[in-house]
Amino acid sequence: MNPLLYFWLFLKASLLSTGGLGNLPFLHHDLLALGWANETDFVSAIAVGQLSPGPTGLWTISLGYLTFGWAGAGLALIAITLPTLLALVVAALHRRVETHPAVQSFTRGIALAVIGLTLGVAWTLFQSTVTEWRGVAIMVGALGLALSKRAPVVIVLGLAALAGWLLFGTTG
Amino acid sequence: MAYMKGYPPPRLTEILSAWLSIGLQSFGGGSTTLYLIHQACTTRGWLSEAEFAKAWALVQISPGINLLKLTGVIGFQLRGWPGLLAALAGLLLPSATITVLMTAGFAALRDQPAVKAAMRGVVPATIGLSLSLAIQMMRSPLTLARREGRFSVSAHIGLVATAALLFVVGRASPVLVLVLGGLGGMLLLGDGSLAQRGLHRLRRENRR
Numbered sequence: 001m002n003p004l005l006y007f008w009l010f011l012k013a014s015l016l017s018t019g020g021l022g023n024l025p026f027l028h029h030d031l032l033a034l035g036w037a038n039e040t041d042f043v044s045a046i047a048v049g050q051l052s053p054g055p056t057g058l059w060t061i062s063l064g065y066l067t068f069g070w071a072g073a074g075l076a077l078i079a080i081t082l083p084t085l086l087a088l089v090v091a092a093l094h095r096r097v098e099t100h101p102a103v104q105s106f107t108r109g110i111a112l113a114v115i116g117l118t119l120g121v122a123w124t125l126f127q128s129t130v131t132e133w134r135g136v137a138i139m140v141g142a143l144g145l146a147l148s149k150r151a152p153v154v155i156v157l158g159l160a161a162l163a164g165w166l167l168f169g170t171t172g
Numbered sequence: 173m174a175y176m177k178g179y180p181p182p183r184l185t186e187i188l189s190a191w192l193s194i195g196l197q198s199f200g201g202g203s204t205t206l207y208l209i210h211q212a213c214t215t216r217g218w219l220s221e222a223e224f225a226k227a228w229a230l231v232q233i234s235p236g237i238n239l240l241k242l243t244g245v246i247g248f249q250l251r252g253w254p255g256l257l258a259a260l261a262g263l264l265l266p267s268a269t270i271t272v273l274m275t276a277g278f279a280a281l282r283d284q285p286a287v288k289a290a291m292r293g294v295v296p297a298t299i300g301l302s303l304s305l306a307i308q309m310m311r312s313p314l315t316l317a318r319r320e321g322r323f324s325v326s327a328h329i330g331l332v333a334t335a336a337l338l339f340v341v342g343r344a345s346p347v348l349v350l351v352l353g354g355l356g357g358m359l360l361l362g363d364g365s366l367a368q369r370g371l372h373r374l375r376r377e378n379r380r
Contacts, residue, residue: 014235014236014237015235015236016235017235017236018232018235018236018238018345018346018347020202020237044275044278045275047278048271048274048275048278049271050201050291051274051281051287051291052199052267052270052271052274053195053196053197053198053199053266053267053270053271054195054198054205054239054263054264054267054268054271055198055201055202055205055237055238055239055240055267056201056202057202057237057239057240058237058267058268058271059271061268061271061272061275062271062272062274062275065271065272065275065276066275070272073268073271073272077264077268080236080237080240081240081244081260081264082236083234083235083236083237083240083241084236084240084241084243084244084245084256084260085244086234086235086236086241087230087231087234087236087241087244087245088244088245088248088256089234090230090231090233090234091227091230091231091245091248091249094230100364101362101363101364102358102364104362104364105357105358105360105361105362105364105365106354106355106357106358107226107229107354107357108313108357108361108362109331109353109354109355109356109357109358109360109361110229110230110350110353110354110357111222111225111226111228111229111309111313112313112328112331112332112335112353112356112357113229113331113332113335113349113350113352113353113354113356114225114228114229114232114309114335114350114353115225115306115309115310115313115332115335116331116332116333116334116335116336116337116338116339116349116353117335117336117339117346117349117350118302118305118306118309119302119303119306119332119336120335120336120337120339120340120349121203121302121339122203122299122302122303122306123336123340124339124340125203125295125298125299125302126296126299129295129296129299130295130296130299135292135295135296136296138293138296138297138300139296139297139299139300139303140300141297141300142296142297142298142299142300142301142304143300143301143303143304144300145300146207146300146301146304146305147304147307152197153197153198153204153207153208153211153301154197154199156297156300156301157197157199157200157204157294157297157298159297160200160293160294160296160297161290161291161293161294162290162293163293164289164290164291164292164293164294165286165289165290165293167289167292167293168288168289168292168293169285169286169289
């Protein structure tokens with residue numbers, strides 16, 4: 001395995017995608033073609049990405065570890081972190097023009113679209129993962145706790161895990 | 173868009189520990205991480221609601237993992253390059269290490285019924301956290317909209333709903349939704365917008 005090419009494939013995938021599993025199609029295509037990964041690696045890495053803390057995009061690190069050990073995990077980590085520099089450029093460019101009224105209106109519109117996207121992602125997740133009342137109850141409970149700002153997130157998630165274990169543990 | 177006026181710039185150790193705590197707590201995927209970053213920045217006075225919304229919107233325009241870009245951009249705004257490194261290291265060190273360790277032990281973990289059951293509870297909770305975040309992010313634009321009048325309030329709600337529908341029903345890419353949202357803003361929101369100019373003209377004509 002050529003580490004430079006390996007790194008480039010990971011970097012390319014993260015430069016061509018936006019977050020989450022967006023880089024999956026690129027890595028899937030390139031690594032399978034070279035025989036550097038198999039389908040099981042992808043399935044396991046995606047599952048770990050869902051379970052482990054942090055953004056879902058960290059599934060890439062799991063894929064790196066499965067295909068190239070600690071070196072792969074390290075290279076994957078660098079590849080997903082580098083695009084941050086581009087975001088700094090965008091932020092700097094925006095700061096130059098942000099006082100212009102048209103830019104302000106544009107930014108306000110984007111901020112609202114972001115809220116719409118947040119709701120859209122929540123809806124998509126809800127449809128694919130919450131199938132009956134137990135899930136709805138946990139969701140509403142977490143929403144209430146979060147809005148009340150009384151409990152830190154780790155408590156909310158801990159209670160949710162406990163509720164999942166109690167409610168789903170026996171029925172599977 | 174630096175830290176809010178009246179606050180001294182935070183120390184590097186403060187930035188590092190804030191993001192370490194985010195990295196360690198954000199089980200259940202990106203929704204939790206975003207919620208925690210929002211909470212960490214607004215309660216410390218590092219960003220206002222409006223600044224947070226702007227930063228989150230801006231990082232989505234460029235490629236890469238949005239939460240890492242958000243972390244980098246906020247770290248940079250707080251303390252320049254050292255701030256960026258501290259924030260990214262804080263977020264990534266615990267979560268990347270745990271990700272690798274979990275990968276190594278995954279086969280054993282996957283078949284644990286208790287783990288599966290617990291995750292079935294965690295996922296709906298992260299949806300609840302997302303909804304709470306959407307409500308919190310909506311507060312400051314809505315306050316501004318109320319000051320601007322009824323038209324602006326309806327425009328705000330319409331833009332949010334359209335963006336959600338485009339994404340869910342229209343299966344549009346997030347980048348496209350953001351660009352359309354921005355164009356919608358130029359049409360409907362603020363002094364420079366087409367809608368405001370139209371309203372002004374109507375009022376002037378009514379006075380005559």
